[in-house]
Amino acid sequence: MGNYAGVDWASEKHDVLIADGAGEELFAGTFCHDEAGITSLCRALVKRDVEVVAIERPDGLLVERLLDAGVQVLALHPNQVKAARDRFRASGGKSDRFDSFVLCELARTDSHRFRILEPDSEETKAMRALTRAREDLVGARVSLGQQLRAELDRFWPGAVGLFSSIDSQISLAFLARYPSPADAKGLGEKRLAAFLKNQGYSARKTPSQLLEHLRAAPAGRAGQVETRTRRSIVLSLTRTLQVMVEQIRELESEIAQALRTHPDGKLFHSFFISPQSVICAATLLSEIGDCRGRYPHRDAIAAQGGHAPVAVESGKRKNAKFRWACNKRLRRALETVAMSTMKWNPWAADLYAQARARGHNHRRALRTLGRAWSRIIWRCWRTRTPYDPAQHTALKQHITVTIPSPSRPRPDSKTTARIASTLTSSKLQTAGG
Numbered sequence: 027m028g029n030y031a032g033v034d035w036a037s038e039k040h041d042v043l044i045a046d047g048a049g050e051e052l053f054a055g056t057f058c059h060d061e062a063g064i065t066s067l068c069r070a071l072v073k074r075d076v077e078v079v080a081i082e083r084p085d086g087l088l089v090e091r092l093l094d095a096g097v098q099v100l101a102l103h104p105n106q107v108k109a110a111r112d113r114f115r116a117s118g119g120k121s122d123r124f125d126s127f128v129l130c131e132l133a134r135t136d137s138h139r140f141r142i143l144e145p146d147s148e149e150t151k152a153m154r155a156l157t158r159a160r161e162d163l164v165g166a167r168v169s170l171g172q173q174l175r176a177e178l179d180r181f182w183p184g185a186v187g188l189f190s191s192i193d194s195q196i197s198l199a200f201l202a203r204y205p206s207p208a209d210a211k212g213l214g215e216k217r218l219a220a221f222l223k224n225q226g227y228s229a230r231k232t233p234s235q236l237l238e239h240l241r242a243a244p245a246g247r248a249g250q251v252e253t254r255t256r257r258s259i260v261l262s263l264t265r266t267l268q269v270m271v272e273q274i275r276e277l278e279s280e281i282a283q284a285l286r287t288h289p290d291g292k293l294f295h296s297f298f299i300s301p302q303s304v305i306c307a308a309t310l311l312s313e314i315g316d317c318r319g320r321y322p323h324r325d326a327i328a329a330q331g332g333h334a335p336v337a338v339e340s341g342k343r344k345n346a347k348f349r350w351a352c353n354k355r356l357r358r359a360l361e362t363v364a365m366s367t368m369k370w371n372p373w374a375a376d377l378y379a380q381a382r383a384r385g386h387n388h389r390r391a392l393r394t395l396g397r398a399w400s401r402i403i404w405r406c407w408r409t410r411t412p413y414d415p416a417q418h419t420a421l422k423q424h425i426t427v428t429i430p431s432p433s434r435p436r437p438d439s440k441t442t443a444r445i446a447s448t449l450t451s452s453k454l455q456t457a458g459g
Contacts, residue, residue, distance in 0.1 A: 028077025030137075031097075032129025033067075034122045035081055035088055042067060043126040044074050045134060054123070064088065068095040080133035082107055084143060099143040100133055105351055106140075107132070146315040153284050154312035157305070160277045161355070167193055167270050174201075174263040181256045182207050184243030188236060193267050196225045201264045206257040210240065281308045290316055296412035297363055297403065299370050306362045310403070313356040318408060327407075328400040331356035333393045360396035367399065371415075372424040374399070 029052060034041040037059065044053040052074055057063040068091055071079065076097050083089060084101035092099050110128055111120065132140075146154075171193040178185050178192075184207070189197040203221065204210040218233040231239075248256060282304045285291040294307040314320075314327060321327050328334040332352030338345045367374040374395055381391035406413050415421055 028075045030130055030134040031071055031076045031079045032126040032131070032133060033079055033081045033088070033092075034125040034129060035083060035086075036122070039063075039122075040067060040088065041122040041126040042070065043123070043130045044071070044076055045130050047134065049131070049134060054126070056122075059088075064091050068092065071095060071097055078133045078137050078142075080129040080137075082129070089143070090145070093143070093145060100137060100140050101143045102129065102132065102140065103351065141320070144317040144319055146317055149284070149288050150290075150312060150316045153281070153288060153308055156277060156281045156284060157309045157312045158355070160274060160281065160305070163270060163274050163277065167267065167274065170263060170267055170270065174260065174267065177256060177259055177263065181246035181248040181253060182260075183246070184210075184240040186243075188239055190230075193271060195271065196222075196227055198264050198268050198271065199225050201260060202268070205260040205264065206253055207246065208253065209257075213237070213240075278305065281305060284308070285311070290407070290410070293406055293410065293412045294403075296406075296414070297399070298366065303366070306359050306366075309355060309359040310363070313353055313359065314403075314407065321404060321407075324401045324404045325397070327356075327404050328360075328397040331360045331396070331400060333357065333360050333396040333400055335393075360400055361392050363399050363403075364392045364395040368395070371421065373418070373421040376424055 029044055029046050031042060031044045039059060040057050040063070042053070042055055042057065043051065045051050053070060055070065057067040064087075071092070072095055078098045078100060079092055080100040080102055081089065081092070082102055082104050089099060089101070107125065107128060110132055111124075114128060114131065115124070145151075171191070175186055175192050178201075185201060185204070186192065188200065191197065200221070204213065215233045215237060218236060222229070222233060222236075246253075285295060285304050285308045288311065290311055291307075294311045295304065297310075298307055313331075321330070325334050329349065330353050332349045332354070334349060335346035336349050338347055364374070364378070368378050369375075377398055378391050378395050381394040382388075386394065402413065402418070
């Protein structure tokens with residue numbers, strides 16, 4: 027039997043403690059987070075026959091190097107380590123060296139209670155990098171759009187609300203051409219119509235309606251110098267947003283391509299009706315991964331995604347609480363699946379309606395439906411089989427309902443009819459075979 031180690035990682039250094047099977051310390055040291063330090067750390071583990079390493083993170087460069095060194099990695103949640111500290115202390119003290127000791131002890135005495143980290147494939151890790159980068163860029167775009175909106179509210183409120191969103195392509199093109207009230211002073215209906223035509227505007231509003239919106243807005247009272255300064259700020263924010271929007275579009279194209287070529291791409295995409303629904307499908311794939319041993323039972327995905335409640339029992343009391351510690355990205359993706367399927371799947375719409383009838387609010391009803399979908403996703407994922415409505419027993423039982431109740435979201439009639447036709451043809455083929 028090999029030895030055990032605990033690594034308390036940080037951005038600049040890593041504290042390591044190695045112990046044998048009896049808990050006797052064999053080595054303790056600190057390594058810098060550079061090539062020489064990480065190489066020395068891995069060499070120290072291999073030299074002392076370390077079999078299992080405990081660390082408080084599931085990914086990253088250090089974890090990949092530990093796996094390359096041939097050791098088994100226990101990726102522990104920080105809450106698990108926090109709860110274990112009091113086993114070895116009474117004073118409440120904390121240090122990096124002490125944390126490496128706690129991690130080492132957990133690896134030595136409780137490794138059988140935690141799952142060994144199994145890395146995903148290169149395709150899945152690439153997909154995860156793409157979806158998370160897009161999410162970060164979208165967050166930055168929203169923040170920058172709010173800053174642009176606030177700037178316009180100060181001296182040109184007419185440009186706010188002119189188009190569908192402040193960071194839409196046509197809105198940014200308009201602000202790049204007319205960044206201040208002075209620039210739009212001579213703007214007439216013909217000139218605006220030519221601009222809209224050049225931008226390929228969908229004509230939701232006529233040029234006269236847009237001009238009326240501009241003229242009806244309250245006029246700012248900024249002076250010439252202030253207006254010139256704020257005009258420059260609007261141009262800077264607009265150009266930055268234009269670049270950001272284009273980069274997000276390119277990332278989305280890469281995500282769509284990666285989803286098409288991934289071995290599990292068709293599986294996760296099968297839960298969406300629209301062929302354009304690639305972002306949520308890719309997020310599900312990247313956050314769940316392709317390591318089938320990671321989720322051993324059907325509620326494991328729901329727990330990881332925060333759609334399974336936490337049971338709290340004491341004596342005669344038994345409560346269910348909201349699960350805070352979870353994968354937030356997976357939580358949002360499961361909520362998106364629940365919301366989108368209510369529009370076309372009678373079973374999903376009925377399950378949501380039943381949850382609301384029990385007194386659950388919208389978010390809790392979504393988690394109820396998301397938990398049900400996570401079980402189906404888990405089954406399809408384990409068997410590597412795309413979702414097929416014709417094989418969904420619960421959907422077959424609800425597809426005969428033609429008049430939804432007023433409290434139930436009404437599924438799209440064309441999509442429901444198409445599903446019913448698929449189920450009927452499936453039954454005929456089964457009978458004929």
